[in-house]
Amino acid sequence: xxxxxxxxxxxxxxxxxxxxxxxxxxxxxxxxxxxxxxxxxxxxxxxxxxxxxxxxxxxxxxxxxxxxxxxxxxxxxxxxxxxxxxxxxxxxxxxxxxxxxxxxxxxxxxxxxxxxxxxxxxxxxxxxxxxxxxxxxxxxxxxxxxxxxxxxxxxxxxxxxxxxxxxxxxxxxxxxxxxxxxxxxxxxxxxxxxxxxxxxxxxxxxxxxxxxxxxxxxxxxxxxxxxxxxxxxxxxxxxxxxxxxxxxxxxxxxxxxxxxxxxxxxxxxxxxxxxxxxxxxxxxxxxxxxxxxxxxxxxxxxxxxxxxxxxxxxx
Amino acid sequence: xxxxxxxxxxxxxxxxxxxxxxxxxxxxxxxxxxxxxxxxxxxxxxxxxxxxxxxxxxxxxxxxxxxxxxxxxxxxxxxxxxxxxxxxxxxxxxxxxxxxxxxxxxxxxxxxxxxxxxxxxxxxxxxxxxxxxxxxxxxxxxxxxxxxxxxxxxxxxxxxxxxxxxxxxxxxxxxxxxxxxxxxxxxxxxxxxxxxxxxxxxxxxxxxxxxxxxxxxxxxxxxxxxxxxxxxxxxxxxxxxxxxxxxxxxxxxxxxxxxxxxxxxx
Numbered sequence: 001x002x003x004x005x006x007x008x009x010x011x012x013x014x015x016x017x018x019x020x021x022x023x024x025x026x027x028x029x030x031x032x033x034x035x036x037x038x039x040x041x042x043x044x045x046x047x048x049x050x051x052x053x054x055x056x057x058x059x060x061x062x063x064x065x066x067x068x069x070x071x072x073x074x075x076x077x078x079x080x081x082x083x084x085x086x087x088x089x090x091x092x093x094x095x096x097x098x099x100x101x102x103x104x105x106x107x108x109x110x111x112x113x114x115x116x117x118x119x120x121x122x123x124x125x126x127x128x129x130x131x132x133x134x135x136x137x138x139x140x141x142x143x144x145x146x147x148x149x150x151x152x153x154x155x156x157x158x159x160x161x162x163x164x165x166x167x168x169x170x171x172x173x174x175x176x177x178x179x180x181x182x183x184x185x186x187x188x189x190x191x192x193x194x195x196x197x198x199x200x201x202x203x204x205x206x207x208x209x210x211x212x213x214x215x216x217x218x219x220x221x222x223x224x225x226x227x228x229x230x231x232x233x234x235x236x237x238x239x240x241x242x243x244x245x246x247x248x249x250x251x252x253x254x255x256x257x258x259x260x261x262x263x264x265x266x267x268x269x270x271x272x273x274x275x276x277x278x279x280x281x282x283x284x285x286x287x288x289x290x291x292x293x294x295x296x297x298x299x300x301x302x303x304x305x306x307x308x309x310x311x312x313x314x315x
Numbered sequence: 316x317x318x319x320x321x322x323x324x325x326x327x328x329x330x331x332x333x334x335x336x337x338x339x340x341x342x343x344x345x346x347x348x349x350x351x352x353x354x355x356x357x358x359x360x361x362x363x364x365x366x367x368x369x370x371x372x373x374x375x376x377x378x379x380x381x382x383x384x385x386x387x388x389x390x391x392x393x394x395x396x397x398x399x400x401x402x403x404x405x406x407x408x409x410x411x412x413x414x415x416x417x418x419x420x421x422x423x424x425x426x427x428x429x430x431x432x433x434x435x436x437x438x439x440x441x442x443x444x445x446x447x448x449x450x451x452x453x454x455x456x457x458x459x460x461x462x463x464x465x466x467x468x469x470x471x472x473x474x475x476x477x478x479x480x481x482x483x484x485x486x487x488x489x490x491x492x493x494x495x496x497x498x499x500x501x502x503x504x505x506x507x508x509x510x511x512x513x514x515x516x517x518x519x520x521x522x523x524x525x526x527x528x529x530x531x532x533x534x535x536x537x538x539x540x541x542x543x544x545x546x547x548x549x550x551x552x553x554x555x556x557x558x559x560x561x562x563x564x565x566x567x568x569x570x571x572x573x574x575x576x577x578x579x580x581x
Contacts, residue, residue, distance in 0.1 A: 066508035
């Protein structure tokens with residue numbers, strides 16, 4: 001396996017393993033597809049179309065009709081992601097020299113196992129709102145964990161990255177961490193609303209707070225580090241995703257009201273609610289990446305050996 | 316090595332957790348012992364003095380138009396249907412007669428006991444709709460769920476007072492027999508395979524109830540003399556109550572009228 005070894009400015013020794021990184025990316029992509037599949041189950045009200053768990057009436061091939069198509073497909077993709085995660089965790093444990101990465105792999109494995117258990121409980125307990133909301137929330141957390149693993153195994157993360165001074169307040173790193181926390185809480189509120197734990201108001205209030213924080217973070221990165229490509233990219237993606245998510249949120253809400261008199265879920269409502277849900281996951285992943293990049297590149301005050309943004313551009 | 320030991324422990328805990336939730340898979344209990352219908356070993360109705368209450372239920376106004384149901388995704392549902400499927404929330408007959416209303420005695424039968432009938436109430440799935448749309452059944456009385464379609468359904472009542480259950484029924488499967496142990500008017504029923512399928516089961520603790528047909532009429536016979544609270548319940552318009560006093564061998568007429576605006580809550 002082709003690897004490269006780097007000693008970066010923090011003195012960390014790491015080995016870039018392209019195979020492991022590509023595999024982690026593939027697992028993250030499959031996890032995203034699993035999020036789509038899960039959102040389709042909820043939006044199509046198909047959550048209990050297979051009332052037995054883990055098998056479908058003792059079989060792995062139920063009749064694929066109606067809501068069973070969504071429910072069973074979700075379980076098959078989930079099992080596949082489970083296996084991919086077992087391989088990822090094992091590979092990290094055996095190949096990674098960074099101890100915290102090995103434990104992160106195990107954490108991902110624990111999360112996907114817990115997800116499976118929560119999924120089973122939602123079926124066996126007839127979808128109690130708290131369990132369903134926990135299942136939806138852990139899904140997002142697991143996705144973020146796998147995305148983080150892919151990021152930590154990237155060449156960029158393990159390469160020699162000069163640190164930059166961030167002397168303004170609030171510090172970009174602090175803004176980023178507050179934003180990712182707010183986005184995560186907003187996802188919990190969204191999941192609780194979607195699974196009928198409580199109404200829309202908390203999620204709307206959360207949307208306002210998240211929007212403010214995302215704009216503050218993206219704006220700070222853009223103003224302070226406009227010539228630093230990774231930070232500029234993070235700011236751009238944050239702007240794009242928050243704009244999309246606000247539009248999607250309004251559209252999804254409208255579609256739910258429009259679809260209410262219909263006897264079954266209609267395509268426009270299903271599409272908008274699913275896209276809104278998975279865009280929320282992308283926003284969480286993006287704010288997480290932004291936080292990691294900020295912590296990797298920025299220091300709140302000047303340290304010996306750190307570089308200003310203009311010096312970096314001149315190099 | 317230390318790291319391998321912790322890794323193995325984590326995997327073992329995960330596998331154990333999977334095992335305890337994966338094992339079993341036994342079905343939910345299909346029947347429960349019914350709660351006593353009324354007071355223990357109570358009075359029985361004397362046919363020599365029993366009266367009756369009859370009447371009708373009407374909708375005063377224009378009913379909402381039934382919406383068409385799109386069954387294109389499931390060809391087995393459209394097969395055999397002679398008419399397009401529509402929603403059944405509000406079904407009216409001539410002169411505004413309102414169907415699918417559960418008319419029942421809410422109070423006034425204290426001291427009487429009524430054994431649960433053994434004849435099952437049939438609940439059919441045909442053309443991917445439930446028949447009847449609103450079923451009335453006594454506490455402890457068996458409900459026989461039948462699938463006459465060439466596709467798999469599931470029957471999922473969502474009660475508040477009774478035990479919830481959710482069972483699948485493939486085509487050609489044997490009838491499913493269940494009963495409910497507590498009075499509840501009314502339990503929504505849905506099919507998670509076909510989300511447009513909705514119905515209600517009204518579980519009453521005595522035999523004095525009826526679900527109206529398209530003529531909107533009801534007739535509660537063999538009622539002992541007394542003063543009763545009579546309720547007419549509709550899935551969209553909610554409950555409406557009236558008090559009626561029935562003397563020995565007396566027939567009383569009670570009519571209910573609903574307005575098209577939905578009630579504030581059931």
